[in-house]
Amino acid sequence: MEEIVLETQNLTVYYDGRPAIEGISMKIPRRRITAIIGPSGCGKSTLLRCFNRMNDLIPSARVTGRVLFEGLDLYSSDVDVVEVRRRIGMVFQKPNPFPKSIYENVAFGPRIQGIRDRRKLDEIVERCLRAAALWDEVKDKLHQNALTLSGGQQQRLCIARALATEPEVLLMDEPASALDPIATMKIEDLMRELAREYTIVIVTHNMQQAARVSDYTAFMLAGEDRVGRLIEFGPTQQIFTRPRDRRTEDYITGRFG
């Protein structure tokens, strides 16, 4: 039986009083890649953002249910949200590097934690850029503006930046959807490499990507009431060859979405 690092219990998110996702209960296994798939609008990103409490930033959002990280409810009142976000990192759909140098992008996370020693920062920057398979391409231009990099490189930079706070979990919200096929392939290879150390949860609307890359898959769907629910969760093999729910099968075989 797999070890569970993240778990939701009856998780519901309301925007302005209306539920966007409802009753989600799922378990994310440690050091595996878990994909969340489903048609657009089913609440995949909303669910993902619960794991690092990014929904807190939306004033009209309200969360009920529990989100457990190593057994601790992330939404309990004595939890330090800043520490949560350091331990659970996020990479966004459109690469969003800071308009600073490549070095400063990666160093930002450690810097705001108080690490000022130049050599320590140098070491962290190199380590994370290597882990993101970007070091060789940028090692001679660390102080160049990050926006001069290509889209795929920027996204890998964002991954390196997220790794710099030494997280245990990496949340990825459609990380390759804004990239070309070659860059996408590089990101997927990188994900498999990173899964050796980190737990990865990826939201994707690309089924083939989910099938290629993930160990476990969660399928979400919004009903006529436009509320997203978890339909099925299981090993990727099983979801894609022997789905248990009719709706999962319809989605996989392309009947809708």
Add this chain to the structure above:
Amino acid sequence: MGHRQRREMLGKLFEGIALAATVFGLLVLAFLLLDVARRGLGVLSWSFLTSYPSRFPERAGIRSALLGTIWVMALTALFAVPLGVAAAIYLEEYAPRNRLTRLIELNINNLAGVPSIIYGLLGLELFVRAMRLERSILAGALTLSLLILPILITASREALRAVPMSLREAAFALGATRWQVIRHQVLPVAFPGILTGMILALSRAIGETAPLITIGALTFIAFDPKSPFDKFTVLPIQIFNWVSRPQAGFHARAAGAILVLLAVLLSMNGLAIYLRYRLQRRYQW
């Protein structure tokens, strides 16, 4: 001539009139500038810049007015800019959407439309009398700060709003606190816009006359101000004083002073445009 052609001609005529109206103001402006130049260019000289005002037009200069303007502007910037930027940050980054926030925003909107002389009355009672600052540079600067605060806040808010949300999200996701996000990511990117807004607000302040007259800035100062507590005069007040005299000599002096004032304004606005261009290239999207 058919009905259709008549309508077309009417349209063309109208277009001509509308264009004339559009350039009318510009023509008046050109006329005004030419007139000022005609009367004032001959007056400009080094001694004009370095002499004190005098009973004799030939000897009158703008030294004290110019120094007073510099002093007042510097102090106004010192008070208004941090206050205005701070208020803008609060309203854009922290304020919840509730009645108090609406009240603050309504206040700012309204204050932008209050006549400047009313600020003079406020400054007179609050700064000159209640706080006993007398008719000093400090009182004048504080009064002008309140005057330009709404402009500063509005311009700064726009600069902050232009920073994309994705930048803030990336910083939050790395475990930054709200102030860290603002200080390290949002402010540096919004800086060119804020700077431009600051220069525009100050260029508005530099031309203000009425509130400073009301707080008691004098019209005849024959010394260099040496501290914020000194009495003072400013360039627009000096212009006002000379214009109000009957002698043509003083009118020429007024025109010269106007040329200096316009030159200062032109350089400030030019600087704002230049800085905006240079700094924006660093943060290209």
Add this chain to the structure above:
Amino acid sequence: MGLSARSAVEISTARLQRGMAARWREWGELAVQALLFFAAMVSVFTTIGIVAVLLVEALPFFQQVSLKDFLLDPQWTPLFAQKHFGIMPLVAGTFLTSAVALALAMPVGMLSAIYLSEYASPRVRAVLKPALEILAGIPTVVYGYFALLTVTPLLKQIIPDLETFNALSAGLTMGVMIIPLISSLSEDALYAVPSSLREAAYALGATRLEVAVRVVIPAALSGIVASFILAASRAVGETMIVAIAAGQRPTLTLDPRRAIETMTAYIVQVSLGDTPHSTLEFRTIFAVGLVLFLITLVLNLIAIRIIERYREVYR
């Protein structure tokens, strides 16, 4: 691999809970937020300050001068031996100069707005629109100089019995100054009208002028009206142009060729003099200021209300 030798399994969740460091951090954040909040509240304090200052000084004034006299006495002579405290002449002066200014600025501003919005190409618009803004950036004391020393002599040639200080020159000059206010705001209102409305009218065979007058202007009417009201408020509050060129003789008249005194110019006149501070005569500037403040407040609030309403329409 080089990553920290921390066991991935045995991670203490205790650090996730808010310890001392977290509490310090949160207090710091709260302090910053409080400071920023106070900065934002300065605007509210300013408004309170203005109202308080005006009332504190105007109330003693009204204890000595009845409201009836203040509003109905046709003479304003507080600085003379025979004192009258009727504000009507000052209000009339303000009204006269503002009316002249608006009579110039409204048509010219509207025509500019229509031209820029409906006729001008984007390139022409990009040049003319900022150029017009320059008019708004010229200090008013410069306009005052222009009004007294250039416009008045010019007008005297056309109107021989024009007084040296008169409402006409000041009003016209003020009008030029507020043209950009009307043209800019009206143009924004016109521009905001969806092009689908225009296209429908063109499709029915209307000319550009007809589309502008029959379709676009009515649709943008509230924005245009708001710009007029704001321009009026600006004209009422204007000080230096009228102080220099309109005169210091409170006169109850509608003849723009005569010298008058506006509310704002009166305040300047007293401020330049040496009337002692805590006297009835000095307090008149606060009574006048109060009236001025109320007039511009009402005008501004109406305009803001209208602008908000028409922004709602195009959501």
